[in-house]
Amino acid sequence: MKFDQPATTNPIDQERVVTRPHTRIEGPLKVTGQAPYAYEYRLPEAPTYGFVLGAGVARGRITAIDTAAAEAAPGVLLVLTHENMPAQGASDTPVPQQEDASPQLAGPEIRHYHQAVAFVVAETFEQARAAAHLIRVTYDVTPGQFTLADTLEEGKEPDDAADSVVGDFEEAFGAAAVTVDLTYTTPDQSQAPMEPHATIAHWEGEELTVHTAHQVVHWVKRGLAMTLKVPQKNVRVISAYVGGGFGTKLLFFSDAVLSAAAARVLGRPVKTALQRPLIFNNTSHRAATIQRVRLGADHAGNLSAVGHDTWTGNLPGGDSEPACEQTKYLYAGPNRQIRTRQSELDLPPGASMRAPGEAVGMLAIEGAMDELAEKLGVDPVELRLMNDVQFDPEKGPKRPFSSRKLAQALRTGARAFGWDGRPRTPRERQEGEWLIGYGVASAFRTNLVKPSGATVRLEPGGTLTVETQMTDIGTGSYTILGQVAAEMLGLTLEQVQVRLGDSEYPASSGSGGSWGANSASAGVYAACDALRRDLAKQAGYPYADAVFRSGKVWQGAECTELSELAGKEGVSATGSMTYGDLDEQFAQAGFGAHFVEVRVNAHTAEIRVNRALSVVGAGRILNPVTARSQCLGGMTMGIGSALMEELHVDHDLGLFVNHDLGEYHVPVHADIPDMDVIFLDELDDASSPLRAKGLGELGISGVGAAVANAVYNATGVRVRDFPITLDKILAGWDD
Amino acid sequence: MTPPTAPQGAAPSEGPQPVPATLPVTLTVNGQERTLELDPRVSLLDTLREHLHLTGTKKGCDHGQCGACTVLLDGQRVLSCLTLAVMHDGQAVTTIEGLGTPDDLHPLQDAFIRHDGYQCGYCTPGQLCSSVGTLDEIARGVPSHVTADLDDVRFSADELRERLSGNLCRCAAYPNIIAAVSEVHASQNGASQNGTAQPGAAQNGVGQ
Ligand code: FES
Ligand code: FES
Numbered sequence: 022m023k024f025d026q027p028a029t030t031n032p033i034d035q036e037r038v039v040t041r042p043h044t045r046i047e048g049p050l051k052v053t054g055q056a057p058y059a060y061e062y063r064l065p066e067a068p069t070y071g072f073v074l075g076a077g078v079a080r081g082r083i084t085a086i087d088t089a090a091a092e093a094a095p096g097v098l099l100v101l102t103h104e105n106m107p108a109q110g111a112s113d114t115p116v117p118q119q120e121d122a123s124p125q126l127a128g129p130e131i132r133h134y135h136q137a138v139a140f141v142v143a144e145t146f147e148q149a150r151a152a153a154h155l156i157r158v159t160y161d162v163t164p165g166q167f168t169l170a171d172t173l174e175e176g177k178e179p180d181d182a183a184d185s186v187v188g189d190f191e192e193a194f195g196a197a198a199v200t201v202d203l204t205y206t207t208p209d210q211s212q213a214p215m216e217p218h219a220t221i222a223h224w225e226g227e228e229l230t231v232h233t234a235h236q237v238v239h240w241v242k243r244g245l246a247m248t249l250k251v252p253q254k255n256v257r258v259i260s261a262y263v264g265g266g267f268g269t270k271l272l273f274f275s276d277a278v279l280s281a282a283a284a285r286v287l288g289r290p291v292k293t294a295l296q297r298p299l300i301f302n303n304t305s306h307r308a309a310t311i312q313r314v315r316l317g318a319d320h321a322g323n324l325s326a327v328g329h330d331t332w333t334g335n336l337p338g339g340d341s342e343p344a345c346e347q348t349k350y351l352y353a354g355p356n357r358q359i360r361t362r363q364s365e366l367d368l369p370p371g372a373s374m375r376a377p378g379e380a381v382g383m384l385a386i387e388g389a390m391d392e393l394a395e396k397l398g399v400d401p402v403e404l405r406l407m408n409d410v411q412f413d414p415e416k417g418p419k420r421p422f423s424s425r426k427l428a429q430a431l432r433t434g435a436r437a438f439g440w441d442g443r444p445r446t447p448r449e450r451q452e453g454e455w456l457i458g459y460g461v462a463s464a465f466r467t468n469l470v471k472p473s474g475a476t477v478r479l480e481p482g483g484t485l486t487v488e489t490q491m492t493d494i495g496t497g498s499y500t501i502l503g504q505v506a507a508e509m510l511g512l513t514l515e516q517v518q519v520r521l522g523d524s525e526y527p528a529s530s531g532s533g534g535s536w537g538a539n540s541a542s543a544g545v546y547a548a549c550d551a552l553r554r555d556l557a558k559q560a561g562y563p564y565a566d567a568v569f570r571s572g573k574v575w576q577g578a579e580c581t582e583l584s585e586l587a588g589k590e591g592v593s594a595t596g597s598m599t600y601g602d603l604d605e606q607f608a609q610a611g612f613g614a615h616f617v618e619v620r621v622n623a624h625t626a627e628i629r630v631n632r633a634l635s636v637v638g639a640g641r642i643l644n645p646v647t648a649r650s651q652c653l654g655g656m657t658m659g660i661g662s663a664l665m666e667e668l669h670v671d672h673d674l675g676l677f678v679n680h681d682l683g684e685y686h687v688p689v690h691a692d693i694p695d696m697d698v699i700f701l702d703e704l705d706d707a708s709s710p711l712r713a714k715g716l717g718e719l720g721i722s723g724v725g726a727a728v729a730n731a732v733y734n735a736t737g738v739r740v741r742d743f744p745i746t747l748d749k750i751l752a753g754w755d756d
Numbered sequence: 757m758t759p760p761t762a763p764q765g766a767a768p769s770e771g772p773q774p775v776p777a778t779l780p781v782t783l784t785v786n787g788q789e790r791t792l793e794l795d796p797r798v799s800l801l802d803t804l805r806e807h808l809h810l811t812g813t814k815k816g817c818d819h820g821q822c823g824a825c826t827v828l829l830d831g832q833r834v835l836s837c838l839t840l841a842v843m844h845d846g847q848a849v850t851t852i853e854g855l856g857t858p859d860d861l862h863p864l865q866d867a868f869i870r871h872d873g874y875q876c877g878y879c880t881p882g883q884l885c886s887s888v889g890t891l892d893e894i895a896r897g898v899p900s901h902v903t904a905d906l907d908d909v910r911f912s913a914d915e916l917r918e919r920l921s922g923n924l925c926r927c928a929a930y931p932n933i934i935a936a937v938s939e940v941h942a943s944q945n946g947a948s949q950n951g952t953a954q955p956g957a958a959q960n961g962v963g964q
């Protein structure tokens with residue numbers, strides 16, 4: 022099925038199951054510990070245990086690797102290094118790929134700290150771990166470039182973030198009545214899902230099965246096949262429960278490649294979970310940025326010049342952190358200059374983390390809007406309303422937004438939050454020893470859709486089974502896809518079984534870039550559409566007249582039970598959704614507004630978030646329970662990015678030094694107050710038949726800026742070097 | 757700069773070590789007595805997951821920084837990755853599997869479902885075991901960092917947030933977890949004034 026015309030009325034519009042606040046159908050399994058994550062499958066044959074040893078240098082060559090002691094250690098079955106690693110597909114970049122060969126232990130060259138240099142397999146985990154520490158590695162160290170700020174001159178325009186230049190920015194900025202010119206820095210950040218990257222690999226003859234923690238099943242299936250040089254059809258991937266991804270499980274790493282390679286050598290299953298202190302440098306992270314925002318406006322606040330430049334770095338061949346992308350779409354302004362420059366760094370691989378680009382780009386543009394509002398003496402909400410625009414500002418009115426409720430989100434949020442009662446000037450409100458501040462920011466995240474398929478089977482007895490490679494990384498896929506199928510076939514959610522995350526099922530969009538719920542639902546929609554047509558035909562009703570309700574298909578007052586149509590064998594249909602060019606005809610994005618109140622201790626500058634509200638316009642909300650949780654999760658990670666998350670670079674040795682959960686601070690219970698989410702009524706006809714848009718990343722996109730603006734409002738100190746920690750506030754007070 | 761000759765954590769060592777002896781250990785796990793012969797290096801966590809195949813208890817960090825491995829040891833919450841099984845001969849362990857089953861949920865498990873107190877579910881068994889331990893600690897009058905009067909320990913949302921802060925949830929179900937645990941506390945204590953359940957969460961959660 023191809024979605025190339027805006028949606029018209031369809032069975033989802035009934036909203037009898039979709040949009041209802043169903044709790045998660047897999048919930049009972051998760052809360053009782055019965056849901057199996059990748060490392061937890063029990064195979065008929067006892068597993069062996071893998072342990073990855075990471076490089077102790079950031080750049081150089083292995084000159085010698087002595088594995089004799091490890092090989093002789095109790096229980097050790099195999100030690101793999103670059104010297105005995107079986108042949109692999111090649112890659113021209115050290116950055117692991119989504120669906121292409123990503124070799125491990127490919128040679129003596131070290132391209133980043135904690136790159137895998139050896140893999141020990143033993144009968145037990147304890148034996149493998151102990152043996153790994155007996156390996157002696159000697160390196161010839163090469164100096165590396167670990168400091169983004171030293172590479173700015175060398176930056177190149179990346180393929181994934183093209184320049185947007187409209188009008189004459191420099192002239193307009195120079196002529197503008199009121200301007201701001203501000204530089205922001207955001208640090209390297211870690212996705213840090215609670216489930217480590219983990220894999221169990223086993224072979225039966227030439228056929229490989231991997232249970233692995235991954236976001237997109239067909240990517241890792243193809244990538245592993247290319248890496249191991251086996252046909253794709255010989256690889257089965259199972260990723261039925263994933264303990265969080267946040268982007269890092271879009272790629273596949275040493276646990277998957279080395280477990281699979283070793284299992285083949287040994288003829289026994291190998292299971293490996295990356296040890297937590299390895300994950301931060303061995304896998305992917307969000308790369309640091311330096312951003313310069315220049316805004317020019319007239320005295321009223323109408324933007325005439327919008328400039329946003331980003332500098333970011335990565336290993337050669339890696340993606341950029343496209344922190345200016347949202348600025349292409351967020352506000353009006355006839356003269357625009359939006360550019361990303363990427364340089365080469367020898368730090369670990371940068372890749373996707375929740376809302377690549379926006380999550381850190383919004384910290385800059387929305388901070389700058391706050392500073393501009395202050396300079397103009399206008400309400401920051403008003404400034405945003407004034408510069409709202411209903412079409413792509415680069416392309417003009419010929420490319421309207423499919424839906425854009427930024428203004429409504431700002432107004433609704435301002436009312437609900439009590440924005441009118443805010444302290445108007447910094448340090449205006451103090452309660453005891455706490456300074457109180459309010460902040461606002463817009464929310465923006467590009468809407469993406471991906472082709473996705475599913476099989477649906479009407480079982481004997483009249484229940485329905487949905488099967489798709491789609492993953493549920495906490496996003497609610499099990500429940501949402503069940504709701505979509507129930508709606509389409511006129512069943513209750515309890516009558517639908519959902520099976521996910523197995524490459525035996527039809528390929529799916531997988532989970533990433535906020536595209537999952539909408540895209541995978543559209544795939545289930547397509548499969549259900551095919552099944553409905555079959556069933557109507559079997560019942561002898563013209564499809565146009567057929568209505569599916571209460572476990573029956575109806576034509577007027579006449580009906581046939583679905584269980585009857587299912588017969589003894591059941592009836593199944595497979596379908597998939599692909600997309601035309603509606604995303605070119607229409608700019609598509611989720612919009613919203615964040616409101617935050619903080620308190621900052623007047624003596625210590627300790628920062629606490631008192632309350633937070635996100636107002637969200639993301640098309641049809643397929644399930645308000647799981648959607649709200651996605652927003653809370655994004656808001657929390659955004660608060661983390663504003664106040665604590667930072668991978669500290671050792672600029673001499675080229676590693677992230679705080680590579681564990683004790684030192685890389687993520688928000689904990691005590692950091693997060695009650696928070697509110699308001700969903701706006703919205704249907705986006707151009708996005709999918711579901712009329713939904715992406716949601717999982719909208720929560721993070723902008724909330725950190727609202728926190729920063731609130732901290733300024735409380736303290737009078739603008740910190741543009743994230744995260745905002747108390748030492749930076751205290752330094753500001755000293756000045 | 758001197759090039760390192762050994763990778764992180766590698767201590768100089770004199771060749772292969774002797775085959776580790778095993779030790780017998782008997783644990784009562786979820787009410788069942790289990791006797792095992794274990795390598796003394798096996799953590800309580802790996803004993804549960806790899807030897808008893810009770811994989812409900814999760815490994816998030818394996819060194820006491822995330823809380824995913826929280827279980828109840830003789831009724832008190834502990835990080836099972838930070839302790840060795842052989843140290844607990846004769847003791848009783850309750851894991852998530854011992855709290856309840858899909859057909860017979862513990863009130864906290866039921867409340868987590870209704871309040872959506874999880875997303876990916878990976879931290880969830882730890883959050884639940886930690887919540888059981890926390891409610892018991894408050895009931896026993898064990899104070900915390902945020903307790904105003906050490907002689908009068910009272911339940912509050914802030915007490916919960918403080919005491920559960922060792923249980924990281926990267927999905928950030930925090931407000932919903934607090935709502936769920938508060939509701940269970942209120943219903944067990946027959947008083948609603950202590951409940952801080954969020955109206956939004958409660959309404960959403962009970963939608964079925
Ligand atoms: S696994 Fe025990 S605290 Fe993280
Ligand atoms: S539910 Fe995913 S980490 Fe808590």
